[in-house]
Amino acid sequence: MENTARITEKRTATAWKKPVSYNLQKKTRPTEAIIQAFLLFCGVVSILTTLGIVLELGKEAWLFFGDPEISVISFLTGTEWQPKIGKFGVLPLLNSTLITSVIAIVVALPLGIATAMFLSEYASPKMRSILKPILEVLAGVPTVVYGYFALTFMTPLLRGIFGSQNVDVYNMASAGLVMGIMILPLISSMSEDALSAVPRSLREAAYGLGATRLETALQVVLPAALSGIIAAFIIGVSRAVGETMIVAIAAGSGPNFTFNPFNAAETMTGYIARISGGDLSYNTPDYNSIFAIGLLLFLITFGLNILSRAISRRFREVYE
Amino acid sequence: MNPMKPKTFGSNQEMQDAEKNFLYRRHQRARLAQSVFQLTTLLAVIFLATLLVTVVNKSMGYVVVENKVNPATLSDRPLSELNNTELAQILRENLRKNRVRTLERTGFLEDQSQSTLVQLVEAEIIQPEVVESYNLFPSLINRSKIKADAAVSYPNAKVEFRYWLNGVFLINSMASQPELAGVRSALLGSLQLILITILTAFPIGVGAAIYLEEYASHKSRINRLIQTNIDNLAGVPSIVYGILGLALFVRALQPFTSGALFGVDGQNGRTILSAGLTMALLILPILIINAQEAIRSVPDSLRQASYGLGATRWQTIWHHVLPGAMPGILTGTILAISRAIGETAPLIVVGASTFITSDPTGPFSSFTALPIQIYNWTTRPQPAFQHIAAAAILVLLIALLSLNAVAILLRNRFAKRV
Amino acid sequence: MEDMNQPSKYVIETRGLNIFYGDFQAVKDISLQFERNRITAIIGPSGCGKSTVLRAFNRMNDFVPSAHATGEVLYHDQNINHPSVDAVQLRRLIGMVFQKPNPFPKSIYDNIAWGAKMNGFRGNTDDLVEETLRQAALWNEVKDNLKKSALALSGGQQQRLCIARALAVRPEIILMDEPCSALDPIATLKIEDLMRELSQNYTIIIVTHNMQQAARASDYTSFFTMDTDRAGIMVEYNETSLIFTKPKDQRTEDYITGRFG
Numbered sequence: 001m002e003n004t005a006r007i008t009e010k011r012t013a014t015a016w017k018k019p020v021s022y023n024l025q026k027k028t029r030p031t032e033a034i035i036q037a038f039l040l041f042c043g044v045v046s047i048l049t050t051l052g053i054v055l056e057l058g059k060e061a062w063l064f065f066g067d068p069e070i071s072v073i074s075f076l077t078g079t080e081w082q083p084k085i086g087k088f089g090v091l092p093l094l095n096s097t098l099i100t101s102v103i104a105i106v107v108a109l110p111l112g113i114a115t116a117m118f119l120s121e122y123a124s125p126k127m128r129s130i131l132k133p134i135l136e137v138l139a140g141v142p143t144v145v146y147g148y149f150a151l152t153f154m155t156p157l158l159r160g161i162f163g164s165q166n167v168d169v170y171n172m173a174s175a176g177l178v179m180g181i182m183i184l185p186l187i188s189s190m191s192e193d194a195l196s197a198v199p200r201s202l203r204e205a206a207y208g209l210g211a212t213r214l215e216t217a218l219q220v221v222l223p224a225a226l227s228g229i230i231a232a233f234i235i236g237v238s239r240a241v242g243e244t245m246i247v248a249i250a251a252g253s254g255p256n257f258t259f260n261p262f263n264a265a266e267t268m269t270g271y272i273a274r275i276s277g278g279d280l281s282y283n284t285p286d287y288n289s290i291f292a293i294g295l296l297l298f299l300i301t302f303g304l305n306i307l308s309r310a311i312s313r314r315f316r317e318v319y320e
Numbered sequence: 321m322n323p324m325k326p327k328t329f330g331s332n333q334e335m336q337d338a339e340k341n342f343l344y345r346r347h348q349r350a351r352l353a354q355s356v357f358q359l360t361t362l363l364a365v366i367f368l369a370t371l372l373v374t375v376v377n378k379s380m381g382y383v384v385v386e387n388k389v390n391p392a393t394l395s396d397r398p399l400s401e402l403n404n405t406e407l408a409q410i411l412r413e414n415l416r417k418n419r420v421r422t423l424e425r426t427g428f429l430e431d432q433s434q435s436t437l438v439q440l441v442e443a444e445i446i447q448p449e450v451v452e453s454y455n456l457f458p459s460l461i462n463r464s465k466i467k468a469d470a471a472v473s474y475p476n477a478k479v480e481f482r483y484w485l486n487g488v489f490l491i492n493s494m495a496s497q498p499e500l501a502g503v504r505s506a507l508l509g510s511l512q513l514i515l516i517t518i519l520t521a522f523p524i525g526v527g528a529a530i531y532l533e534e535y536a537s538h539k540s541r542i543n544r545l546i547q548t549n550i551d552n553l554a555g556v557p558s559i560v561y562g563i564l565g566l567a568l569f570v571r572a573l574q575p576f577t578s579g580a581l582f583g584v585d586g587q588n589g590r591t592i593l594s595a596g597l598t599m600a601l602l603i604l605p606i607l608i609i610n611a612q613e614a615i616r617s618v619p620d621s622l623r624q625a626s627y628g629l630g631a632t633r634w635q636t637i638w639h640h641v642l643p644g645a646m647p648g649i650l651t652g653t654i655l656a657i658s659r660a661i662g663e664t665a666p667l668i669v670v671g672a673s674t675f676i677t678s679d680p681t682g683p684f685s686s687f688t689a690l691p692i693q694i695y696n697w698t699t700r701p702q703p704a705f706q707h708i709a710a711a712a713i714l715v716l717l718i719a720l721l722s723l724n725a726v727a728i729l730l731r732n733r734f735a736k737r738v
Numbered sequence: 739m740e741d742m743n744q745p746s747k748y749v750i751e752t753r754g755l756n757i758f759y760g761d762f763q764a765v766k767d768i769s770l771q772f773e774r775n776r777i778t779a780i781i782g783p784s785g786c787g788k789s790t791v792l793r794a795f796n797r798m799n800d801f802v803p804s805a806h807a808t809g810e811v812l813y814h815d816q817n818i819n820h821p822s823v824d825a826v827q828l829r830r831l832i833g834m835v836f837q838k839p840n841p842f843p844k845s846i847y848d849n850i851a852w853g854a855k856m857n858g859f860r861g862n863t864d865d866l867v868e869e870t871l872r873q874a875a876l877w878n879e880v881k882d883n884l885k886k887s888a889l890a891l892s893g894g895q896q897q898r899l900c901i902a903r904a905l906a907v908r909p910e911i912i913l914m915d916e917p918c919s920a921l922d923p924i925a926t927l928k929i930e931d932l933m934r935e936l937s938q939n940y941t942i943i944i945v946t947h948n949m950q951q952a953a954r955a956s957d958y959t960s961f962f963t964m965d966t967d968r969a970g971i972m973v974e975y976n977e978t979s980l981i982f983t984k985p986k987d988q989r990t991e992d993y994i995t996g997r998f999g
Binding site: 029031032035036038039040041042043044045046047049050052053056057059060110111114115117118119121122123131134135137138140141142143144145146147148149151152153181184185188212213214215218235238239241242243244245248249269272273276277280282290291294297298301302304305306309 | 346347349350353354356357358360361363364365367368370371374375378523524525526527528530531532535536543545546548549550551552553555556557558559560561562563564566567568571601604605608632633634658659661662663664665668669671691694695698699706709710713716717720724
Binding site: 537538539619621622623624625626627628629630631632635639640643644 | 796798801803826827828829830831833834835836838840841842843852853856857900903904907
């Protein structure tokens, strides 16, 4: 400390001096500007992607509906999808998409909420640290593997229980059930987030009134987290509607307008996968039809996502 | 059920008993519910276990192999003990001249390695065929019965225990017989595809995240539009990306993606490049959202310290924000990659081929990928294909698990360095 | 440009400075001069805008999206709030030490070297690091561990490292925003000694909520308080000895005698 000043004197001369220029005039920094422009471009890529989806799908769908034999109304209300004889009614495809999705949600929603309830209200930290990774692994399994699971495990199981004369080899029930397992981790993790966002003070208030843990969880925490759980439900539906591989493998190929879940019926995504998997030549009604169905699929899922976001945003406003 | 409902009671004693009863019932209900919640959570674990067991069960077990030609008639010693000359001679004696000439196109049979020759003898002469196959559990439980049945139905056949996931499965390419098919070309295809995906998506994704977190004002309308749009894109079904890829990369940009622009003799746009770019668009939103979170977690005090020293915005980002966010960004990237590796639907739409026997030769070659192969084998009716599909699934799952292990290692290493 | 041979007495001067956060006015009509190679303390109750004013001197408020300033802050005859001013260059000339020690998660050596290199230092980095650490009275404590992570240092050492880091880019002024509020009394005294030492070559402006610190360590003291509309105002500015012995304003007296604040 004592000789600090001396050393400073000696060294400053050799090393680096105080600035001589106090000019604060703005410098041009071309690198900075170029980098910022590049980064802005990166951000805009996402907008371009959305535009690309809407424009490309819209353009080809336009060509599809440009065929004088096909109208939007007959597309949306027709109950027969037989491109060979020029019948393009999307209802059979839409119907089986809905049936598989409903089955999936019926499995995933109660299980997902109960799991979330257990993780957020009951499980010890140690138990959570074991269970959460397991759910994450379940969420990370590729859907083609789920498809394999549906075909080699669920379908034989269903045929064993209900009789192979009642259950087709390819059927919507098997695909729907396995799809439910697939979206279970999604719903449980989103619901758990919603449950843990409920402030502690609310729980303590309930306990303070002599409520049991169950009464607190069901009557205080769950209602408070409801919009978050509804958001999770909607995202789950959107995932189920857009899921391809499970239904392509297990639900059957060939449109079939049926309400029996044990029958084979092709979904919208299954149709797109089957048609585009074959040798596809451009500008045929087959080719164009996958764009029309893709556009419908995009609109449904995009709408559901926006709805879910709007609901969970309102939820956040209440508690922050 | 309203617990607050007032009740009327006769005597004081009765009242106390009723109250106790009421409390007892409430607790009982709570306990019951807790076990229900516990059971449902357990169900998720059971699902995962069942899924894995199903795959493992299918991936090994007894097979009944019938040889077209009995190896004992070829030589009195086992094939593996024969030398090159002897093996070559067996081939010459048992194959037609044309076939031998085809095989010798690249050099004399005698000059091939011993193991190649053994393989040739097996594939060309012995031609083992799996006539019956069993899953793991039946194999373990009914071993003697399986052997007895096989002895009756296929007197010339041999019963052996087979791991469908074996060395040959990894180095062989696609073949029409399940016994000879492997995942080599699919693995290489997946690898090259992922490489293109990372090279495209990583810089753009991290760039977008930096822009949104460090440059964009959160109030500006365009920036909010970008943010909302990214969040919504993350929920678009993967097959829709496939359709976009088909229209954009495969068709509209065909001269580029087929390699025609670069003088490559590309026939169409259904190439690794198209698939990789499609996959990049697919994982971009996930990558951006993860990277944003990582960048947000870098404390503001570091940025202030850097600005306080007279650093520019980019110097601050490059030297302080990015290094601090890198573990998070890398973990997020690896998660996004795991998603891309398992994605199947977009590859089907952009036109992965299912029957490719040669290795992919670069971005402009047609290709197959691991999940595509799994899909293809799963949908084949012959049972042996189900077994190799299970083996391929194991390869895929092992790849995914090791990726996640790498993510954890990376995170720990970065955490230590600080 | 001014003549370097006869620098003016004041290095920084504010004229009618107002700072707003959105619609809220944080400080009102501040006019102050800061003398070269002196330590000036800004004291006052919390929320009176003293940190806001300090951060206006090197435009750190740029990073608060809603903040904007009117009036003038003159530095070498240039109004630093003028759009043509390069804030990056400004911050290199006017360094800052923050409330909580915030070393970079790098080695001690790199913490010092980074800022200088970035600002164009091309000399011997080893010499620079040693010299700067000696200036900050940290050399003897860390000379054997220069490659160790700065985060392994104690809070007081970290803060002296942050001061050294600011010195390494050779600023003219060092702004200190409650630099000792996170430190224990012994570490605080070391920093105050250091400030004395540094004031031979640097102009130091320090914001503190600790009156004893202002009394011990500064040459001039400026007292801020909150006006009725919660905007910060400057009440009194004088030599430190005078502020603490003969305050002119009743509010100052109330504050330093502990009747308020």
